[in-house]
Amino acid sequence: MGIKERKIREKELRRKEILEAAGKLFSGKKGMDATMDDLAECTELGKGTLYLYFPNKESILEALAEKGINLLRKRLSRVLDDSKTGVEQISDNGDVFVTFMQEKPFYGSLILKYEKTILKAPETEEKLLMVEPVLDILGKILEKGQTDGSIRNDIGIKELVAILWSQMLGVLNTLSGRKEILEIYGVDTEWIIRGHYRVIMSGLVSEK
Amino acid sequence: MGIKERKIREKELRRKEILEAAGKLFSGKKGMDATMDDLAECTELGKGTLYLYFPNKESILEALAEKGINLLRKRLSRVLDDSKTGVEQISDNGDVFVTFMQEKPFYGSLILKYEKTILKAPETEEKLLMVEPVLDILGKILEKGQTDGSIRNDIGIKELVAILWSQMLGVLNTLSGRKEILEIYGVDTEWIIRGHYRVIMSGLVSEK
Amino acid sequence: MGIKERKIREKELRRKEILEAAGKLFSGKKGMDATMDDLAECTELGKGTLYLYFPNKESILEALAEKGINLLRKRLSRVLDDSKTGVEQISDNGDVFVTFMQEKPFYGSLILKYEKTILKAPETEEKLLMVEPVLDILGKILEKGQTDGSIRNDIGIKELVAILWSQMLGVLNTLSGRKEILEIYGVDTEWIIRGHYRVIMSGLVSEK
Amino acid sequence: MGIKERKIREKELRRKEILEAAGKLFSGKKGMDATMDDLAECTELGKGTLYLYFPNKESILEALAEKGINLLRKRLSRVLDDSKTGVEQISDNGDVFVTFMQEKPFYGSLILKYEKTILKAPETEEKLLMVEPVLDILGKILEKGQTDGSIRNDIGIKELVAILWSQMLGVLNTLSGRKEILEIYGVDTEWIIRGHYRVIMSGLVSEK
DNA sequence: AATGAATGAGATTTCATTCAT
DNA sequence: GATGAATGAAATCTCATTCAT
Numbered sequence: 001m002g003i004k005e006r007k008i009r010e011k012e013l014r015r016k017e018i019l020e021a022a023g024k025l026f027s028g029k030k031g032m033d034a035t036m037d038d039l040a041e042c043t044e045l046g047k048g049t050l051y052l053y054f055p056n057k058e059s060i061l062e063a064l065a066e067k068g069i070n071l072l073r074k075r076l077s078r079v080l081d082d083s084k085t086g087v088e089q090i091s092d093n094g095d096v097f098v099t100f101m102q103e104k105p106f107y108g109s110l111i112l113k114y115e116k117t118i119l120k121a122p123e124t125e126e127k128l129l130m131v132e133p134v135l136d137i138l139g140k141i142l143e144k145g146q147t148d149g150s151i152r153n154d155i156g157i158k159e160l161v162a163i164l165w166s167q168m169l170g171v172l173n174t175l176s177g178r179k180e181i182l183e184i185y186g187v188d189t190e191w192i193i194r195g196h197y198r199v200i201m202s203g204l205v206s207e208k
Numbered sequence: 209m210g211i212k213e214r215k216i217r218e219k220e221l222r223r224k225e226i227l228e229a230a231g232k233l234f235s236g237k238k239g240m241d242a243t244m245d246d247l248a249e250c251t252e253l254g255k256g257t258l259y260l261y262f263p264n265k266e267s268i269l270e271a272l273a274e275k276g277i278n279l280l281r282k283r284l285s286r287v288l289d290d291s292k293t294g295v296e297q298i299s300d301n302g303d304v305f306v307t308f309m310q311e312k313p314f315y316g317s318l319i320l321k322y323e324k325t326i327l328k329a330p331e332t333e334e335k336l337l338m339v340e341p342v343l344d345i346l347g348k349i350l351e352k353g354q355t356d357g358s359i360r361n362d363i364g365i366k367e368l369v370a371i372l373w374s375q376m377l378g379v380l381n382t383l384s385g386r387k388e389i390l391e392i393y394g395v396d397t398e399w400i401i402r403g404h405y406r407v408i409m410s411g412l413v414s415e416k
Numbered sequence: 417m418g419i420k421e422r423k424i425r426e427k428e429l430r431r432k433e434i435l436e437a438a439g440k441l442f443s444g445k446k447g448m449d450a451t452m453d454d455l456a457e458c459t460e461l462g463k464g465t466l467y468l469y470f471p472n473k474e475s476i477l478e479a480l481a482e483k484g485i486n487l488l489r490k491r492l493s494r495v496l497d498d499s500k501t502g503v504e505q506i507s508d509n510g511d512v513f514v515t516f517m518q519e520k521p522f523y524g525s526l527i528l529k530y531e532k533t534i535l536k537a538p539e540t541e542e543k544l545l546m547v548e549p550v551l552d553i554l555g556k557i558l559e560k561g562q563t564d565g566s567i568r569n570d571i572g573i574k575e576l577v578a579i580l581w582s583q584m585l586g587v588l589n590t591l592s593g594r595k596e597i598l599e600i601y602g603v604d605t606e607w608i609i610r611g612h613y614r615v616i617m618s619g620l621v622s623e624k
Numbered sequence: 625m626g627i628k629e630r631k632i633r634e635k636e637l638r639r640k641e642i643l644e645a646a647g648k649l650f651s652g653k654k655g656m657d658a659t660m661d662d663l664a665e666c667t668e669l670g671k672g673t674l675y676l677y678f679p680n681k682e683s684i685l686e687a688l689a690e691k692g693i694n695l696l697r698k699r700l701s702r703v704l705d706d707s708k709t710g711v712e713q714i715s716d717n718g719d720v721f722v723t724f725m726q727e728k729p730f731y732g733s734l735i736l737k738y739e740k741t742i743l744k745a746p747e748t749e750e751k752l753l754m755v756e757p758v759l760d761i762l763g764k765i766l767e768k769g770q771t772d773g774s775i776r777n778d779i780g781i782k783e784l785v786a787i788l789w790s791q792m793l794g795v796l797n798t799l800s801g802r803k804e805i806l807e808i809y810g811v812d813t814e815w816i817i818r819g820h821y822r823v824i825m826s827g828l829v830s831e832k
Numbered sequence: 833a834a835t836g837a838a839t840g841a842g843a844t845t846t847c848a849t850t851c852a853t
Numbered sequence: 854g855a856t857g858a859a860t861g862a863a864a865t866c867t868c869a870t871t872c873a874t
Contacts (some may be wrong), residue, residue, distance in 0.1 A: 203410040
């Protein structure tokens with residue numbers, strides 16, 4: 001018995017190791033163009049071995065994106081705080097998001113790339129988006145906000161989630177570009193983020 | 209006499225033809241992965257001929273992106289209307305943008321991909337972004353708005369431009385996904401766009 | 417244990433196989449213009465496989481040239497014979513050289529093509545010519561000859577080596593041409609070589 | 625009448641212009657890899673026009689080689705001097721050759737490349753080598769030398785010509801390499817040429 | 833005669849994936 | 854399970870030559 005379980009655990013462990021190495025590799029100099037050979041070398045595994053754990057290269061990137069999203073979700077979930085109003089939580093949420101993107105820019109671009117990926121729920125046939133967990137958190141906050149009256153309720157929750165998420169990713173995308181570009185824009189990173197949230201916040205609050 | 213001019217015109221015409229065919233090809237089934245061979249076939253030109261007009265595949269996509277941006281700019285510039293307030297023009301602007309993206313989703317994705325591309329001004333060495341013309345329009349409107357008091361002035365013009373543009377692209381990006389995704393979101397395209405602009409508008413207006 | 421060694425040996429074997437096939441191919445009808453596709457076909461390997469053993473086409477030709485030079489060196493080194501005078505050894509040397517070129521005309525043309533190739537000594541940074549080993553042998557013989565008084569000593573060893581080698585290659589080049597040409601010349605191969613050596617020999621002997 | 629002649633003269637003139645430009649081009653940075661486009665540009669002619677004067681690229685290089693050979697022949701023919709012995713004339717001949725190669729290294733490499741080219745005599749069907757005129761001069765000198773007893777007569781004229789010419793080209797080939805190579809050899813250009821002629825001269829003189 | 837746009841075969845190289853050991 | 858040699862489709866780009874104007 002225990003043997004089988006150990007095997008499974010070991011397999012999962014190996015998978016994680018690969019993923020970790022892949023994370024470093026793909027966020028490195030070669031970017032997403034790093035090859036499976038590169039990955040084999042830096043995991044110190046055979047190239048064929050990689051295919052025992054992942055069906056193809058794409059699935060590795062996808063798994064990395066998922067990992068990134070989980071990380072983001074964890075951080076965001078700490079924001080959930082019933083003692084705060086919805087709008088306050090959105091603000092906190094923004095802070096977390098920005099920090100995350102600054103600390104883990106690679107996961108940022110992965111999320112950017114895979115946020116539209118559709119997964120199938122393990123048992124059910126239900127389709128769900130990879131970013132679903134993150135959107136759920138946003139949804140909860142907004143719901144709270146509409147309930148406590150701090151957030152406008154003339155737009156449905158789902159729509160608001162989609163809007164906020166889209167805008168956030170858009171800003172992220174701009175910020176994730178080379179610094180050169182922001183220099184041409186003649187703008188300051190910090191200010192864009194703050195401005196973005198200011199606009200969002202003023203725009204979300206319910207009008208009295 | 210006119211011979212030289214005619215030749216030049218013909219050359220430009222051919223370039224346009226190629227670009228047009230490329231537009232159709234790349235927006236088609238194979239997407240941007242369509243090969244130069246594909247393009248040669250569908251233009252009914254030799255592969256070498258293509259390289260007579262464009263130095264490489266990338267430059268074709270870039271030219272397409274530029275074409276898309278010019279189209280967008282033209283449409284947006286019709287919005288400029290001094291008889292309206294800044295905030296009203298932003299609203300009109302949004303309508304145009306959304307219509308454009310719905311009608312020309314392929315150009316949308318190209319703009320999305322190349323918006324960060326840096327061009328060099330023809331004579332000057334000055335670098336400028338491919339989307340500069342569009343940003344200029346946004347800038348003018350916002351300036352008008354800050355002047356006429358309809359738009360908040362606690363954020364600089366440049367920052368506001370960057371923010372608005374980023375958010376718009378973000379929304380665009382979401383909308384440009386497969387419909388399947390929006391179904392999963394359980395949201396309606398139309399509503400996202402309207403909601404986006406509502407949030408933006410409330411957020412941009414100067415607080416009285 | 418032996419596994420690793422066997423693998424290495426097999427790899428080297430395969431390399432040799434490729435090299436051998438390449439030798440036949442490039443000396444064949446198409447000459448050096450034979451393509452990598454041709455090579456893939458006649459080795460019965462995938463094109464990609466070739467690139468596993470050689471970084472590019474050039475390197476294959478280079479490796480062949482080196483192989484040829486080694487072969488030549490081996491033969492020439494058998495000439496070294498302290499019981500003979502320098503001038504006698506030069507004569508023997510010439511015989512070997514001529515025989516080699518007649519038996520392996522393809523290696524001849526490769527040497528002709530790559531004799532100026534500069535290699536870097538494995539560990540040292542020292543540059544050395546691909547033909548260095550052959551020149552070394554010539555040098556030794558000439559040195560012996562100057563010491564034993566059979567070879568003129570009014571010209572330095574290095575210069576003599578360069579001169580002899582150049583002349584030999586020149587003759588080789590002439591002989592490596594199509595037979596048609598020598599027919600036009602109206603001369604006989606055999607005689608050219610003999611004549612060459614006679615002239616050289618008389619020219620090398622020290623004047624008494 | 626004169627019209628036709630003028631046309632012919634003009635055509636030949638144009639041919640010469642092209643050849644001259646080609647000489648500069650091919651001896652330039654790109655070497656023989658310069659393209660027909662390059663040539664069209666630097667002749668300020670259309671690409672198609674070039675093909676009115678030469679059937680293909682090869683023929684241009686060939687014509688250049690011929691031009692070079694003619695130049696060399698002219699210089700060498702000045703050496704012919706009945707008041708000198710054959711062996712003296714060979715020495716002069718060597719001087720001319722060396723000077724030529726130093727002044728016109730490009731023609732040098734062309735001759736090297738095309739010396740084996742076979743032409744057909746204009747009217748006769750007789751085949752002859754492109755370098756024939758040069759070989760003729762060498763032949764005359766050697767003949768004189770054998771007659772006046774200054775040059776060994778145990779080797780036939782034709783063979784001697786072939787030998788001398790081959791050796792000379794061999795030395796030329798070595799000297800035409802990059803300087804880097806001669807530095808590795810550790811030898812001096814000047815000395816190689818002088819040494820070459822010393823060896824040759826001693827080797828040619830008839831033994832008394 | 834002059835042109836130069838058009839051609840298209842063909843060359844080299846890359847890399848995700850497979851499979852025999 | 855692990856391996857890594859082998860694969861081969863596909864991609865980009867070049868350039869001598871042709872031919873309609």
